[in-house]
Amino acid sequence: MATNIESDIDRPQAREIVARVAKMQPWLREHQAVAEQQRRIPQDTVERLDAAGVFGLTRPKRYGGADFTTREVHDVFRTLGAGCGATAWMVWAAAGGNMWSLAFPDDVVAPVYESPWVGNRTFAVGGTSRRMSGTARQVDGGWMVKGVWPFATGSVHASHGFLAVFHDESDDAKVGMVLVPKDSLVARDDWDAMGMAATGSQTVATDGELFVPDERFSTPERLAARIAELTEQGRGPRRGGLVRSLVTSTGVALGMADQAMEVFLGGVGKRSVPYSPYANQIDAPIAHLTVGRAHTRIRAAALVADAAVAELDRRDAEGLDLSEREAVQFHTDVAYIWDACASAVETLFRASGASAIAKRQPLQLIVRNCRAGSLHSALNIDTWTENVGRALCGVESGPQSMSVLERRS
Known part of the structure; x- marks a missing residue:
């Protein structure tokens, strides 16, 4: 079966998708609570994301999907995360399945991705x-x-x-x-x-x-062989594998932190501080300290993410793979970024007073989403700081993934 291969001219451009998602942010923020109640991304939102080209990230290049650099994918996720962290996480997770499309015959996989569908296939x-x-x-x-x-x-x-x-x-x-x-x-x-x-x-x-x-039915061996074959032909997937996917996920965490900071600053000039000498929170030095501390954590996390993104894109351009030791460090950097963002959001939440616990307030939802993401085993700060410490001490660290499939492929 012939596949529908689009030209690079027809392919969606990352900056255009970022711009479309940025315009969608008010909608995404307005529907965060609805999405949580439904325990899924509302269909209206899925349709808007599809129209914006976001689900090109969850479709392989050879079937019309996006072929973006690590920087471009990261920026899409950060913009999406600043609208709704759970939506960004879902798109990020769905994009991870692209690799496995390579392990099956084209006449089996093509109908899956070429058939009409709205959302991730x-x-x-x-x-x-x-x-x-x-x-x-x-x-x-x-x-x-x-x-x-x-x-x-x-x-x-x-x-x-x-x-x-x-x-x-x-x-x-x-x-x-x-x-x-x-x-x-x-x-x-x-x-x-x-x-x-x-x-x-x-x-x-x-x-x-x-x-x-x-x-x-397929195996990690078939997947690895197919990737090697396509890479030799110059048509393989971008280098980095699981590490690249995890590095792009930091855009989700940073996007949620961006939204949390915007929410907090939007209310700091209106919020009172009961039982204190300050009629308005913006006059309280502790508020300035809180904002400065959260901002510094987010900025530091973003700088670590930027360095990781740039290095992965450099290696991809030069055809270089990561060593196991380097992969452990990148994995630890990702865990640090998620933890730093979750901690920054929690700092802003604690400074927001009891009114922030109301379900109608977005900050409490951002806090729960960001910390939940940071607790994923692939992103857990305690696990990965131990692993990098073991590597530094010359002691064998844990596997890069708990998944047998990921390790073997």
Whole structure:
């Protein structure tokens, strides 16, 4: 089947998408609370994001998706995060599935991405452990798959899923990925979290066993071989893999911090400080200290992100891969950025008084979303500062990913 390959002229430009998303920020902010209540991105918002070209980030280049630099992707996420952090997280997570499209034959994958659809077409989950993945047994013509896949971010909005399956009862290294239509799965309406509630990260499961034909089953080895082949031809994906994805996620954290600062400064001149000599918060020195402390944390985090983004783009342009030690450092930088942003937002929240706890106030939602993101195992500051410390001391650190699929590919 021929694929629909667009020219570079037709391809959406990052600066245009950033500009469109910036215009959408009032809408995104107005609908943050609605999104949280619905525990998914509202369909109206999905349609607006689609029209703005945002979901080009979640579609492979060869099927008309965006092929942006790390800087460009980061800037889109930062602008999106300044409107709604949960929306930005969902788009970021959905974009991570692009890599797995390379592991399947073009005539299998092309219809998934070329068929009419509004939103992200795919989501990807699994591989962390048997408890969080499925199993597969080989039969004539394919595989019988069954399992439960929690935290399927973006699955609410997608038509297909990439799902990890273990296909050997005695060997945890024998893991693959299957591509299945979402309507062949059971969606469990069980995502009800204190933060990032709007991401639609529900559990998906099979109803008994599900037959998956051979052409819709793949492995990390096939993925690696295909990436190597395309890279040699000059048509491969941008370098960086998981590290690049994580570095672009810092745009989500910084965007939420940007919004929090804007919200706080918008009220500091109107807010009173009961039981104090200051009739207005803007007259209180502690308010200036609070703003300065939060600003410094956000600025420092942004400078670390900028350095990481620039280095990854340099290496991509020069065809250079990261060493394992360098990858640990980048991973730690990402965790630092998320923690610094969450801490800055919490500083502003604490200084906002009891009125900030009202659900109608946006700051409390930003606080919960940003801290929830920072607690993800791939972004946890304690885990990654320990790992980089171990590396510095010459002691073996933990794996770059808990996912068998990510490690093997």
